[in-house]
Amino acid sequence: MHEVAISEALLEQLVTLAGQHGWTRLSRVWVRMGLLSGVVPEALEFSFSAMAVGTVAEEAELVMETIPGRFGCGACGEFDLERFEFACPQCGGPLQLLKAGRELMISGVELMDSPTHPET
Amino acid sequence: MCENCGCANNDHFHVHPDPGAGHPPHEHHEPHEQGPAHSHAHAEAGGWHAHTAADGSVSWHSHGGHGGQPVLDANQREAERNRGYFRARDLLVLNLVSSPGAGKTTLLRKTLERLHPQVGCAVVVGDLETQADAEALRPSGAPVVQITTGTVCHLDARMVSAAVDTLPKEGVRLLFIENVGNLVCPASFDLGESHRIVLLAATEGENKPLKYPPIFHGARAVLISKTDLAEPAGFDLALAREAITQVAPQAEIIELSSRTGAGLDAWISLLERLLA
Numbered sequence: 001m002h003e004v005a006i007s008e009a010l011l012e013q014l015v016t017l018a019g020q021h022g023w024t025r026l027s028r029v030w031v032r033m034g035l036l037s038g039v040v041p042e043a044l045e046f047s048f049s050a051m052a053v054g055t056v057a058e059e060a061e062l063v064m065e066t067i068p069g070r071f072g073c074g075a076c077g078e079f080d081l082e083r084f085e086f087a088c089p090q091c092g093g094p095l096q097l098l099k100a101g102r103e104l105m106i107s108g109v110e111l112m113d114s115p116t117h118p119e120t
Numbered sequence: 121m122c123e124n125c126g127c128a129n130n131d132h133f134h135v136h137p138d139p140g141a142g143h144p145p146h147e148h149h150e151p152h153e154q155g156p157a158h159s160h161a162h163a164e165a166g167g168w169h170a171h172t173a174a175d176g177s178v179s180w181h182s183h184g185g186h187g188g189q190p191v192l193d194a195n196q197r198e199a200e201r202n203r204g205y206f207r208a209r210d211l212l213v214l215n216l217v218s219s220p221g222a223g224k225t226t227l228l229r230k231t232l233e234r235l236h237p238q239v240g241c242a243v244v245v246g247d248l249e250t251q252a253d254a255e256a257l258r259p260s261g262a263p264v265v266q267i268t269t270g271t272v273c274h275l276d277a278r279m280v281s282a283a284v285d286t287l288p289k290e291g292v293r294l295l296f297i298e299n300v301g302n303l304v305c306p307a308s309f310d311l312g313e314s315h316r317i318v319l320l321a322a323t324e325g326e327n328k329p330l331k332y333p334p335i336f337h338g339a340r341a342v343l344i345s346k347t348d349l350a351e352p353a354g355f356d357l358a359l360a361r362e363a364i365t366q367v368a369p370q371a372e373i374i375e376l377s378s379r380t381g382a383g384l385d386a387w388i389s390l391l392e393r394l395l396a
Binding site: 097 | 168170177178179180181182187188189190191192193194195272273274276304305307308309330333334335337338362363365366367369
């Protein structure tokens with residue numbers, strides 16, 4: 001359940017960023033993660049919602065996006081997949097994981113109740 | 121989700137230095153202070169800017185290094201600090217990971233018997249509680265620091281840096297970090313190590329690498345341990361090798377038994393190559 005530690009780091013960053021950019025309430029937080037980040041999305045969602053209480057992200061929805069990894073099949077060649085497969089989806093042969101990232105990052109946030117709606 | 125650990129508080133861990141090294145036996149480590157330069161670096165690293173959509177909703181995007189701002193930034197920075205420190209001291213640092221009970225401590229005990237003190241070794245060992253592992257390793261004469269993490273299911277770079285601070289500054293060439301027994305969480309936390317070494321015991325399933333790819337992928341070596349039990353356990357070594365190669369094609373695979381000593385030569389020779 002290291003997602004608790006990750007949620008903690010995520011919230012810490014959001015609170016710091018909020019202070020820097022004047023965000024008061026967030027409605028959405030986008031997180032991008034590599035296939036090898038080791039994060040279980042459901043566990044991150046669960047710990048984040050529990051730990052976000054009382055912070056700028058209390059009402060925020062966590063939107064998670066997986067960065068695909070590169071896999072190779074002896075017969076069918078190389079392709080990208082968003083989850084781990086070790087049998088080729090096309091021919092059923094053994095599939096090798098070639099390249100995948102461990103990155104885990106905040107790529108964006110959406111603000112709730114923007115103080116001014118700059119319609120210029 | 122791990123059910124046998126509920127890592128909640130990352131700031132409460134204990135470093136138990138080697139009493140032989142003349143340090144207090146039970147030192148409480150407080151989190152490092154983070155200076156003002158810290159948050160400033162975040163802002164610049166993130167490259168944040170605002171967008172206003174047609175409906176007036178405002179969103180901010182980060183265009184940091186890889187299309188976002190890293191979440192485990194603090195750990196990554198600490199890991200890089202450790203890496204720099206290890207390099208400056210010409211230390212080979214190996215992060216040993218496996219599920220609980222795969223034989224990390226026994227392998228280390230046998231390894232220290234063979235290498236120390238010809239090659240100066242030291243060990244940092246992490247567990248939720250007890251100093252049992254440190255006590256098992258100390259007869260080797262190598263300095264051993266135990267980190268008890270309380271409830272945390274992995275070691276992070278800060279814990280390692282605090283533990284390494286208590287080790288002798290001279291005479292250590294090879295540092296083993298025995299991570300908390302866990303195949304999931306330690307994969308997400310870089311410690312600044314030179315290489316990750318994964319143990320897979322012959323008493324586990326052959327397909328563990330396929331079930332836990334993040335920890336196996338990128339490993340320098342995968343050690344199939346307890347091979348003396350492979351036959352009674354019905355463990356198919358060829359199948360295990362195949363699974364390892366699917367996830368970690370670059371990893372050297374060594375079959376060994378700490379109990380019988382089979383395969384230990386190959387392991388020691390890998391260590392010697394890495395030290396060279």
